[in-house]
Amino acid sequence: MTELLSKKDCRDQQKARLKALAEEHPDVKVAQEERLYRKLFSSAGWRSADTVALTKSLPFEVNTDSLIQQAWLEKKTVLVARVAEAGRLDFVQVSEKTNWSKPNRMGLVEPLDGKVMPVAAINLMIVPALAFDCDSGQRLGFGGGYYDRVLKDFTGKSAALCLAEQARCDWIKDDFDQVVQEIIN
Ligand SMILES: Nc1nc2c(c(=O)[nH]1)N(C=O)[C@@H](CNc1ccc(C(=O)N[C@@H](CCC(=O)O)C(=O)O)cc1)CN2
């Protein structure tokens, strides 16, 4: 039985590991991403979704720009998460005309304009995290609890793209943690 880490310690490890991958082995990251994109784009959840929700990625996360481009190509409606008040996310419809924020303190880039859509309109939610437990669907995020809140009452499909460096299961889970339905790895 492996020793379980606190969420904070596991987050710190994952940030270092993912930054090292992005900075020292960008080609390895890109090759993994291309494989994950292919699996996602051929999945039933993606193909049947008219409206997909995702985040604008940080440099060390799976690059979501290709997901946004492919979704537009397939005439899907694309919603991007934006931090709202009280620990909640807004999901904002984006297009080629969207104005984007400068990276904030955490490096996050968010849409400045566009219609805020109801969560109920989302067919497929692509969920970010620093680590995923590929067996249980558990995820370790940045610690805002944003996706725990949004997934709690979400009735659409959820999926995540998991790099080899994100796959682990050795952090302490909480009762409020919500799982992702399909981890693509
Ligand atoms: N690219 C991307 N966008 C995303 C997420 C993500 O994981 N990746 N999120 C996924 O949910 C949401 C943003 N998550 C956030 C999580 C924490 C804080 C924050 O302010 N944290 C505190 C303390 C963090 C810490 O413990 O170090 C802070 O910075 O003061 C902000 C945003 C929405 N957008």
Ligand SMILES: Nc1ncnc2c1ncn2[C@@H]1O[C@H](COP(=O)(O)OP(=O)(O)OP(=O)(O)O)[C@@H](O)[C@H]1O
């Ligand atoms: N349904 C909920 N309602 C209110 N607060 C919640 C809910 N779910 C989680 N939280 C709060 O969110 C905080 C952060 O949770 P956690 O550390 O698991 O975030 P995370 O899943 O890593 O972050 P994120 O979802 O933003 O990527 C916890 O302190 C918890 O109390």
